[in-house]
Amino acid sequence: MSIDDLSYFIPESFLEYDWNGAIEENDGETVSLLEIAAFQTNTLKSFPNQEPSPSSLACLILWTRNYTLVQSIISLLQSRPGITRIGQYFSNELLWRAAFELQLQLIAIVNKPEKEKHQNTHIAEEASIVDKLYAYLAWCLSNDIDYHQKITQRWRLDKVWDESHAEEMNQDPLAKQIYRYMYGEDVEVEDRDKRIQKKSKQRKMGFDHRSRYLQWAHHPLIEKWYEKIRDNRIRSFFELIDTETPSVNRQMKTLEMDFAYPIYQYASMLMHGSSVNAFIEEIDGKITPKVVTTEEELQGKVGHLRRILHFNSRLIDTAIKHITVQKQSGIE
Numbered sequence: 001m002s003i004d005d006l007s008y009f010i011p012e013s014f015l016e017y018d019w020n021g022a023i024e025e026n027d028g029e030t031v032s033l034l035e036i037a038a039f040q041t042n043t044l045k046s047f048p049n050q051e052p053s054p055s056s057l058a059c060l061i062l063w064t065r066n067y068t069l070v071q072s073i074i075s076l077l078q079s080r081p082g083i084t085r086i087g088q089y090f091s092n093e094l095l096w097r098a099a100f101e102l103q104l105q106l107i108a109i110v111n112k113p114e115k116e117k118h119q120n121t122h123i124a125e126e127a128s129i130v131d132k133l134y135a136y137l138a139w140c141l142s143n144d145i146d147y148h149q150k151i152t153q154r155w156r157l158d159k160v161w162d163e164s165h166a167e168e169m170n171q172d173p174l175a176k177q178i179y180r181y182m183y184g185e186d187v188e189v190e191d192r193d194k195r196i197q198k199k200s201k202q203r204k205m206g207f208d209h210r211s212r213y214l215q216w217a218h219h220p221l222i223e224k225w226y227e228k229i230r231d232n233r234i235r236s237f238f239e240l241i242d243t244e245t246p247s248v249n250r251q252m253k254t255l256e257m258d259f260a261y262p263i264y265q266y267a268s269m270l271m272h273g274s275s276v277n278a279f280i281e282e283i284d285g286k287i288t289p290k291v292v293t294t295e296e297e298l299q300g301k302v303g304h305l306r307r308i309l310h311f312n313s314r315l316i317d318t319a320i321k322h323i324t325v326q327k328q329s330g331i332e
Contacts, residue, residue: 001212003219006052008060015045029302033074036306036313040067043317046324054221055323058133059316061140062106066312069099073305089293090270092301097267099308100260104251105237106315109133110322111255129322132241138225139237141217145210152206157199 019038023031044063050056072095076088109132150156169175169187179187217226229240239246244254252258269275281290 001215003052003054003057003216008047008050008052008056010044010048015041017041028077029299029306030074030077032303032306033070033077033309036310037067037070037074040070040313040316043313043320046320050324050327053323053327054137054219055130055133055326056320058137058140059320059323061137062102062109062319063316065102066099066309066316069095069102070309070313073302073309077302084292085295085298086291086293089298089301092298092305093267093270096301096305096308097264097271099305099312100264100267101248103308103312103315104248104255104257105136106312106319107255108238108241108251109136110315110318129319130326133319133323134222135225135241136237138217138222138229139234139240141213141222142226142229144213145217148206148210148213152203152210154203157203 019034019041023034023038026034040063047056047060073092076091076095079088110129169179176187217223225240228234234240236246238248238251244250248264249258249261252261252264266275266278270278273279279290281288
């Protein structure tokens with residue numbers, strides 16, 4: 001089914017949620033985050049009356065990314081902290097990275113570069129907000145197509161669903177003991193017919209998704225972007241829309257936000273575990289794991305993330321209003 005044949009469905013219960021009531025029941029950073037969620041919900045109210053298009057679909061993906069991050073940090077603040085708050089602190093840092101990367105992409109989409117900054121006329125021509133939304137959707141679809149192609153490859157599925165090792169392990173008491181030691185549970189051998197059914201179901205689902213996304217990628221308004229990604233093996237969204245700033249670092253320099261790069265890098269180090277400083281603390285010659293943080297530190301970190309999410313919500317609202325005006329003018 002083509003993008004043009006689809007329709008938007010937003011549940012009424014979602015649009016009518018009592019955000020004011022939730023705000024009154026909470027305090028601290030949670031209140032500010034709930035206000036962002038309320039603003040984003042209001043932004044979404046125009047969608048059920050819209051006919052889907054590549055640009056509005058791209059906006060909906062961006063909207064969902066930011067809304068999910070807002071809800072994630074609200075859940076994090078409302079969770080039980082355990083012995084220390086370090087789990088909340090750590091999760092916040094990882095969410096910050098996702099929110100900041102979204103912000104860079106939104107700024108790249110909403111900001112139209114001045115022509116004099118680009119000698120390449122091709123870049124200047126394709127710098128409109130709507131066209132960059134097409135590029136964003138094509139970039140998302142290309143990644144989905146690549147993913148579903150990989151998970152439907154027969155040799156991968158054979159390895160995923162091959163239970164011969166598990167069956168052999170079940171016959172070996174020592175192997176079973178080692179498995180329990182490693183994973184904290186006994187090895188489970190599933191019925192062969194069930195495994196075959198699950199493998200077939202996964203393969204069919206993957207093919208269905210890939211077929212759908214391929215059809216969407218060949219929509220007349222985004223096909224050129226998809227072909228550019230495919231033919232040039234482009235991985236970065238920034239490289240796709242502007243070859244002069246193909247990386248996060250370059251993008252931050254262009255936007256004069258490179259002061260924040262060390263924070264972005266630190267979040268990456270946390271994610272990959274490539275840091276001593278992030279996990280170990282030295283105090284007066286004594287080494288200790290970094291597993292304690294204060295409520296004040298946590299609220300400060302959340303406040304930083306919340307400001308990014310607030311800005312993101314406004315950029316998304318700007319993009320949605322822009323495409324609404326474009327449609328009313330008959331441009332898309």
